[in-house]
Amino acid sequence: MAQTLAADMVSVAFEGLRALSDVTLEIPAGRVTGLIGPNGAGKTTCVNVLTGFQKPSMGRVLLDGQDIGGLPAHRVRQAGIARTFQSGRLFADLTVHENLEVTGVGLGLSRREASRKADALLDWIGIAPLSERLAGGLPYTDERRVAIGRALMLEPAFLLLDEPAAGMSAEEADDLSRLIHRIALEVKCGVLLIEHNIGLVLKTCHSIYVLDSGEIIEFGTPDAIKASEKVRHAYMGTQTDAEGEIL
Amino acid sequence: MAERASILSRTIATPVILGLLLTAIALLALLMGSGPFNQTIIDIFIRVILVVGLYIFIGNSGVISFGHIGFTCLGAYMTAWLTIPPPMKKMALPGLPGFVLEAKLPFWVGVPAAAIFAALIAFFFGKILMRLSGIAASIATFAMLALINQIYSNWEDVTGATSSVVGIPINRSIWPYFVATLVAVAIGYAYSISRSGLALRAARDEATAAAASGVDIPKERLRAFVISAFVMGGGGALYAHSVGVVTPDTFYLGLTFISLSMLVVGGMGSLSGAVIGVVLLSTIIQILRLFEKGVALGDTVLTIPNGVQEIAIGVIMIVILMRRPAGIIGNREVGWKGLRKA
Ligand SMILES: Nc1ncnc2c1ncn2[C@@H]1O[C@H](COP(=O)(O)OP(=O)(O)OP(=O)(O)O)[C@@H](O)[C@H]1O
Ligand SMILES: [Mg+2]
16 A cells, blocks of 8 residues: 655646645655645645646645656546545435445446445444435535545545535534544555644644645644644634634 | 345346336237337337437436437448348449448348447547537537538438438338337446446536546446447337338437437436336327327317427426426336335
8 A cells, every 4th residue: 555645846826826836745644644724725726636636737746756646536546545525525316325336336346346345334434324315415414424435435545535524513523533543543544634623633633734825834743733833823814813712 | 234235136126117118018019900000119119219328328427418319320321221122222322332232131130230330430429529528518419410410411322311211121020129129228227237327327416526436437428328329329220120211310300309308208317217208208299199180089070280299299398397307207216116216
């Protein structure tokens, strides 16, 4: 299994707007890496670059040192880099079980094998009772967990989670934190966690990158990030005091 | 954890029930035993084949294709080229290659050959078209239909241009059409439970997420496109053998409209919808045709004006789209215990 996924001096420009400037970051296997930053900082753009949905204007995406920057999204997934979406994006007309099965099939399994893996994974995550429900009608928090399940099929080397706790209660966020730890420990995934829930990030991650206006302004352990003057500044500058206080 | 039953055992009821429905229709023809009614039943079978062909691509991919009747045209002419007696061919279509001019193949060779030919052409068109999505893809398929129609309407010594190509051996027995319809339904069912079918339905719901799940969307679309063209081409060939005559305009806007209507009315997202849509609309069309000719009710003959039939189909389609946007059957399939999720 691959050991590191990295962005190397990645820049992305949208018609003049620079969404990412010379971003360098590394996601090691078996650990949880955080990526935080105010709205519009470029976090999702970063995930898009790492997963083949956005070509970098400059720079490279490296999987164990190999440039995968030009691969289309489905090939990136086949190479073992999985993601979830900020907006869920489940296959609404398919059942929960089929949502997971699709990934198995996309990665080359027969339907029978994919179906078996999907059942095992639904069980592992603890959402087996949802199997036959249509994904379109799920409540928000279940939707998130199904999305993680779909991404986890066949144990990817890396899992990038784009705001998986959005809209969750404190208790649900705790459950999610535990699940993410199990994913890093038991599946040995390198996890990238993007979240606005800073408490969750500080509790869950081994190390954290801070992105502001497309640039990495800080990197360190949760304690170091908590203490960082720069980070405090970035958040105070663009967001409400309430969120500044969480830090 | 209980072992889940296989997809086949969970869904096989659908093709079995549809097969029984088609068998019932065939038996009805047998009971009636009259020539014109036989022809009506054959027409229904051919329409089922065409609409199932449409379902394979449109239903699973969610991309509306206006071009599939082009494959029907390709199939009809291919079997004409292969099965018309050589002396007639040499007169009417002298531009055909020598070995085709000499060929006098039976219809059971002509039909599969036509299906394969349509699939082959679909492969080349699809290589380009399947990169497009949404409305762009639909417009491009429409352009493909126009292109095929123009070629067949102008290639004088190979297609006879706009004049009728006659002399195609006619087969009036319902059985070959019945068997072909069962085969088409079986193909549609097999595709829908296949890996490709599942991946394509996922891409229909959420293309971005499907790509993030490892699905190569253009490749899966191409598979469905080629398989559906195979069915459409076979259906076109059977049409040719059911009436003995083809012209390019038989396979143009009119047939595109009616076959898409049947798919939409039944329910685009399901094989059962495709089959039931055809049976339902065909029945209505037959009844209206009867009235256009005039029906004696006691002493008075009730007649409705010509054209009411087309208008009625249009109205039915609009009403159903307003009431049930997903069609009569919706996104479900028939099962032993009623409808289940497709
Ligand atoms: N496809 C696009 N075209 C043009 N601009 C874009 C595009 N995608 C993102 N942007 C812009 O790039 C910047 C970064 O957006 P991005 O979605 O990466 O931010 P984010 O950090 O994920 O924000 P949020 O926390 O709100 O999700 C924003 O200014 C956004 O408007
Ligand atoms: Mg975002």
